[in-house]
Amino acid sequence: MNSKVKLLAPIALILGGIGFGSLAIANLTNRGSNSTLAQNSGGMNHGGMNHGGMNHNMDIGPADANYDLRFIDSMIPHHQGALVMAQEVLQKSKRPELIKLAKGIITEQKKEIAQMQQWRKQWYPKASATPMMWHTAMNHEMAMTAEHKQSMMMSMSLGKADAGFDRRFLDAMIPHHQGAVTMGQDLLKKSKRPEMQKLARNIITSQQAEIAQMTQWQREWSASR
Numbered sequence: 001m002n003s004k005v006k007l008l009a010p011i012a013l014i015l016g017g018i019g020f021g022s023l024a025i026a027n028l029t030n031r032g033s034n035s036t037l038a039q040n041s042g043g044m045n046h047g048g049m050n051h052g053g054m055n056h057n058m059d060i061g062p063a064d065a066n067y068d069l070r071f072i073d074s075m076i077p078h079h080q081g082a083l084v085m086a087q088e089v090l091q092k093s094k095r096p097e098l099i100k101l102a103k104g105i106i107t108e109q110k111k112e113i114a115q116m117q118q119w120r121k122q123w124y125p126k127a128s129a130t131p132m133m134w135h136t137a138m139n140h141e142m143a144m145t146a147e148h149k150q151s152m153m154m155s156m157s158l159g160k161a162d163a164g165f166d167r168r169f170l171d172a173m174i175p176h177h178q179g180a181v182t183m184g185q186d187l188l189k190k191s192k193r194p195e196m197q198k199l200a201r202n203i204i205t206s207q208q209a210e211i212a213q214m215t216q217w218q219r220e221w222s223a224s225r
Contacts, residue, residue: 058152058183061134063190066141069124071187071196072116073131073144074152075203078183079109081153082176089169092161097217098169101210108206112199119195154179167221170214177207177214 060070082105089102120127131144154176158168184203187196 058179058186059134059136060183060186060190061136061141063192066124066132067190068193068196069120069127070132070134070141071183071191072120074133075180075183076113076116077131077149077152078154078176078180079113081155082109082173082180084153084155085158085169085173085176088158089166092158092165093169095166098166101213105210112203115199123193167218170218170221174211174214174218177211180207181211 058074060067060074086102086105086109089098090106093099093102128143131149132141133144133148134140135142154172156172158165158172181204184200184207187200188204191197191200
């Protein structure tokens with residue numbers, strides 16, 4: 001029995017060391033990837049973005065009496081984040097097609113922000129001026145935190161006007177639009193107001209078309225590098 005223990009002990013240590021080493025390597029790999037991303041993105045601040053898993057803290061909550069209020073309070077900062085990045089394109093990009101896209105985003109989303117602000121006043125006259133959000137973990141509505149608002153904006157500094165600026169914009173705006181499409185699809189399922197249904201369809205249609213265009217540019221501009 002003692003001899004078996006003596007034999008197993010070093011094996012356990014070796015296996016434990018392999019596991020520990022794997023974790024260390026994984027951590028170092030992650031750090032290296034994050035460092036590379038930071039260098040390539042020119043110091044981009046991603047806020048609450050998770051490009052791969054689309055985890056943008058965008059749960060608007062159940063289809064209750066305040067669903068449309070929470071949607072409005074979430075989509076307004078989300079649109080504002082798109083405006084910030086689109087304005088940066090006007091200042092830094094040299095591509096006419098990207099400047100045209102940015103101008104379209106600014107025009108359309110400013111119009112939608114104004115419309116949503118009007119609906120909020122009309123439909124929820126007694127609502128607090130503080131935006132509302134759905135706390136998924138606690139399963140209840142609450143005042144929107146500054147962190148959640150920043151997460152909803154999904155905006156970031158795209159770095160200097162160098163050769164990689166346009167690609168960084170596409171890499172940021174595509175998942176930003178995907179987040180809006182996800183929210184629009186949720187709105188279609190849960191809102192009973194015809195005005196909100198129309199807004200949802202407009203968001204989905206326009207932003208899916210822009211995603212397709214930006215994805216095509218990603219391929220073309222990568223091939224020409």
